[in-house]
Amino acid sequence: MTEPKRILVTGGAGFIGSALVRLLIAETDYEVLNVDALTYAGNESSLAPVAADPRYRFERADIRDAVAMARLLADFRPHVVTHLAAESHVDRSIDGPAAFIETNVVGTFTLLAATLDYWRGLAPDEQAAFRFHHISTDEVFGALGDEGFFTEQTAYDPRSPYSASKAGSDHLVSAWHHTYGLPVVTTNCSNNYGPYHFPEKLIPLMIIKCLAGEPLPVYGAGANVRDWLYVDDHVRALRAVFEGGRPGESYMVGGNSERTNLTVVNTICETLDRIRPRADGASYASQISYVTDRPGHDFRYAIDASKLKNELGWTPRETFESGIEKTIRWYLDNEGWWQDILSGAYAGERLGVSA
Ligand SMILES: NC(=O)c1ccc[n+]([C@@H]2O[C@H](COP(=O)([O-])OP(=O)(O)OC[C@H]3O[C@@H](n4cnc5c(N)ncnc54)[C@H](O)[C@@H]3O)[C@@H](O)[C@H]2O)c1
Incomplete structure (x- = not known):
């Protein structure tokens, strides 16, 4: 009988990490060790669907803790490390960049060093099959104008403390x-x-x-463009890459769903008008309110994901409209999850205006 595959996921209590852990338990035979420091962004309740599964284990640890990382690697003996732990919110990086350098740069270095020690102790066939998968963002490439797409050949040009710290981590991974x-x-x-x-x-x-009947704050004129991807499509892409991607390569992941921020907000309003109309019959769009733009707000990001599609056969399953409807229905059905967060760490205040 072949041994089950073991995957160590950092940041598995966050948004994308928890989606990856839930997918791995639901759709694969992997044993999963989730290593997460549980910062304000980490939430164990996002793992409730897998918490009781015998193939799932959680360990609260900080990726900057070299001793803890070495111990966890030695005990769990992973075939794959997927690294998602990060400080991830641009607005927070403007108000407090230090934590971004600490976790995204120093933390990634610490994890790489521990992983290299562990990898060097593996047998040659295990070394060849091992993967360290680093999860990064398109924001490392800076901003686009009206035309063009980011590809694997695009030069790095980060503009925010967040994207600069992620760019730094990408370079460390490449160097290792x-x-x-x-x-x-x-x-x-x-x-x-x-x-x-x-x-x-x-x-x-x-x-x-x-839902709260509050103003919907849109930065500037709402003209900034992002390429939106439904999170389950992202984690399927991650699986395709750590299972089939070529060592040393990077892969762009995108949904081919470019939308301005204003279109995003209008789509949410129109979907809610249809599935949860306001009591007074007015459109939710009447709550839109324009606020001063974020400092250094990148204008447009767009991804060309052809390499991932051509090499590994990945394509997104959701359109933006189908994904938004699923998302809205989830927030309507899971009010307890977000009410708990709103009553604790974060009160919905504006961040990232201190520059
Ligand atoms: N959210 C996006 O749209 C997006 C897009 C592209 C790439 N990414 C990248 O994907 C990864 C995950 O993003 P996310 O949106 O799920 O982030 P998130 O902020 O929701 O989750 C990050 C997780 O990392 C944990 N963490 C933070 N610092 C840690 C530390 N020092 N040690 C251990 N754990 C720590 C947090 O507790 C949290 O659970 C990040 O690396 C991010 O840069 C995110």
Whole structure:
């Protein structure tokens, strides 16, 4: 009998990490060790659907803790490390960049060093099959104008403390491959949305403010463009890459769903008008209110994901409209999940205006 595959997921209590863990338990035979420090962004209740599964284990630990990382790697003996733990919110990086350097740069370095030590102790066939998968963002490439797409060849040009710290981590991962031979793969993904998304991010924030009858704050004229991807489509792409991607390569992941922020907000309003109309019959769009733009707000991100499609056969299952409807229905059905967060760490206030 072959041994079950073991995957160590960092940041598995976050938005995308928890979606990956839920998918791995639901759709594969992997044993999963979730390593997460449970910062404000980590939420164990996002793992309730898998918590009792014998193939799932949770360990509260910080990726900057070299001793803990070495111990967890030695005990669990993973075939794959997928690295999602990060400080991830641009507005928070403007108000407090230090935590981004600490976790995204120093933390990634610490995890890489521990992983290299562990990998060097494996048998040659295990070394060849091992993967360190680094999850990154399209924001490392800076901003686009009206035309063009980011590809794997696009030069790095980060503009915010968040994207600069992620760019730094991407370079470290690449260096650990070229210098030490660690079999790494990297993915750079566009904006995700979906269930269990922390309520300070654009899409859940707008859904929740719609329901509360509060103004919907749109930055500037709402003209900034993002390429939106439903989170389950992202985690399927992650699986395709750590199972089939070539070591040393990076893969762009995107939904081919470019929308301006104003279109995103209008789509949420129209969907809610249809499935949960306001008591007074007015459209939720009447709550839209324009606010001063974020400092250094990148104009447009767009992804060309052809390499991932051509090499590994991945395509997104959701359109933006089908994914938004699923997301809205999840927020309507799971009010307890986000009310708990709103009553604790985060009160829906505006962040990222201190520049
Ligand atoms: N959300 C997006 O749209 C998006 C798009 C592309 C790439 N990414 C990348 O995907 C990854 C996951 O993003 P997300 O949106 O799920 O983030 P998130 O903020 O929801 O989750 C991050 C998780 O990492 C944990 N964490 C933070 N610092 C840690 C530390 N020092 N040690 C251990 N755990 C720590 C947090 O507790 C949290 O559970 C990030 O690396 C992010 O850069 C996100």
